[in-house]
Amino acid sequence: MSTWQGPQRGPGARALASLAALCAAVALFIALVPLHRDWFDLRVYYDAVHFWTGRSGGLYEYRVPGQDYGFTYPPFAALCMTPMNLLSWPLTVAVATTANLAAAVLVLRLLAGPVIRRHGWPPLPAYVVAGCLFALLEPVYDTVSFGQVNLFLLLLVLCDARQLARGGRFAGVGIGLAAAVKLTPALFIGYLLITRHRRAAATAGVVAAAATLLAHLLAPATSRDFWSAALWDTSRLGELAYVSNQSWQGALARLAHPAGPSALWWACGVLAVAGLWAYRLHRAGPADVRLGIAATGVAACLISPVTWVHHLVWALPALALLADRALELPLRRARLAWTAAAYALLCSSVVWLWRYDSGGIDGFLGGNAFVWVQLGLLCALVARPPSDHLAAHQHGQHQGTGQQRPPDREQAEAHDRGGRLDDR
Structure with a gap:
């Protein structure tokens, strides 16, 4: 396990300059090297919702001009996207990109925060380095570049994980909403069932069913189209x-x-x-x-x-x-x-x-x-x-020698053994 390092000092001027140079290099790479996806998926959402609400045709009848791609998510996702009707395309891009970046920051905090605290690293440089590593991942910059919803759904699931770790009463809400927007996160309901988080599993199921029912009540024909035909039509996916x-x-x-x-x-x-x-x-x-x-x-x-x-x-x-x-x-x-x-x-x-x-x-x-x-x-x-055995071994060593670990170090090891996404 990592050794407790005591109070951490803030980075000096040289370290700050190095961090700034790292951020600049990563930003330059992302701007120049990867292929930009030109918000392709966001454009599909935008045009499909306008096509649907403008009564030009059904939501799942829309296809990208000259291609087979169309709207592939359940009707509840389309209902969540209807505010795009009030925005111009440039403003939609700006809002979606800003929201994706905000979601990325929160996802990074939930994933990297426990690791940084447990290893006792200085927060500012650790978060900056973690953020740069995070930004370089192709799935991350592709999600932002496509205007996709993946980071929002991951954030919902991670918030639920935090609720589970804390015993929160709202655990399952995020997973239920994510499953109503896109089918892939529905497997997390299976996770809740297998691990006997029965209350959270019931909450997730009820939330997903309620959102799906709401979409059916507001757009019954569209819901029938999705569940009877569009869901099974893989040609619209590519x-x-x-x-x-x-x-x-x-x-x-x-x-x-x-x-x-x-x-x-x-x-x-x-x-x-x-x-x-x-x-x-x-x-x-x-x-x-x-x-x-x-x-x-x-x-x-x-x-x-x-x-x-x-x-x-x-x-x-x-x-x-x-x-x-x-x-x-x-x-x-x-x-x-x-x-x-x-x-x-x-x-x-x-x-x-x-x-x-x-x-x-x-x-x-x-x-x-x-x-x-x-x-x-x-x-x-x-x-x-091996960390489970190592933690137990070290715990025994401390007890046998009469040494007392720093309280925050002991809490960090307990945090690791529980494998929790707690942010206390």
């Missing part, structure tokens, strides 16, 4: 074999292209992932909230038929948890090397090298690089962390 689809289904689709992916192999993979996920959650129990959220986010991406690269923000809790474990003293070099490699791959945009041809062994390995990262993250989470 080509399953497209390299951005980094789910298990996407890997199979690229392997079989131009034929369709094998339903049998997809089902076998889904059952294997679901089995690993459920086994780890059952073994961890209800106390290890951080691990439960991390494993569920990765499993949801693998199981989903379509997981675009920007959807991989759901893997960020797993990266944060594994980095936290790897940075324990004595340093877990193998775990740290694997976590750093997974992070580097998620920053690299490497899968796009096989955008036009994912055939051959190189295409199978490189074109599915993010699929292998997710499988590696899930397996690393399933493995029993």
Whole structure:
């Protein structure tokens, strides 16, 4: 475990200059190097909602001109987006980008905050470095660049995790809302059930059902269109074999292209992932909230038929948890090397090298690089962390020698053993 370092002094002028240079370099990289997505998804939301509310046609009849893409979320998501009718396109972009950046800051605080406090790092430089590392992740800057909703949904789930850790009465509300907006977060309700958070699971289910029912009452024809037809129409999502689809289904689709992916192999993979996920959650129990959220986010991406690269923000809790474990003293070099490699791959945009041809062994390995990262993250989470034994051993050593640890250090170790996203 990390050693207690006592009171931390603020960074000096040289350190502040270094941090400013780091921020400038990251900002320059993001502005110049990655491909900007031109708020493509936000434009789909904007045009689809205008098409629908302007009575030009049904919400799910809208298609991007010249393409098959259309609105793919449940009707409740469209209801949440109707305020865009009051805004011009430039103002919509400004509001959505500002909101995404604010959500990113809050997600970073919830993920990195417990790690920074537990290791006793100075807050300002630690948050700046963590923020720069966070911004370089392709799923993060793609979410902002596309104008996507992933960070908002992740924030809702992480707020629920914090409520679970504190025993809050509103735990489940965030997961329920996220599941009503997009189907992928619905797996977190399964997490609540497996780990016996029964009240939170009931709350999430009721909230999701209430939001879905509200959408049905306000737009019954649109709801029928979604649940009976649009939900099952994968053509409106894009080509399953497209390299951005980094789910298990996407890997199979690229392997079989131009034929369709094998339903049998997809089902076998889904059952294997679901089995690993459920086994780890059952073994961890209800106390290890951080691990439960991390494993569920990765499993949801693998199981989903379509997981675009920007959807991989759901893997960020797993990266944060594994980095936290790897940075324990004595340093877990193998775990740290694997976590750093997974992070580097998620920053690299490497899968796009096989955008036009994912055939051959190189295409199978490189074109599915993010699929292998997710499988590696899930397996690393399933493995029993040595920190539990180390914490118990150190606790016994302190008792045997009569040494007294600093109170905040003792609280930090208890915080880690519970695996909580508490922010006290």
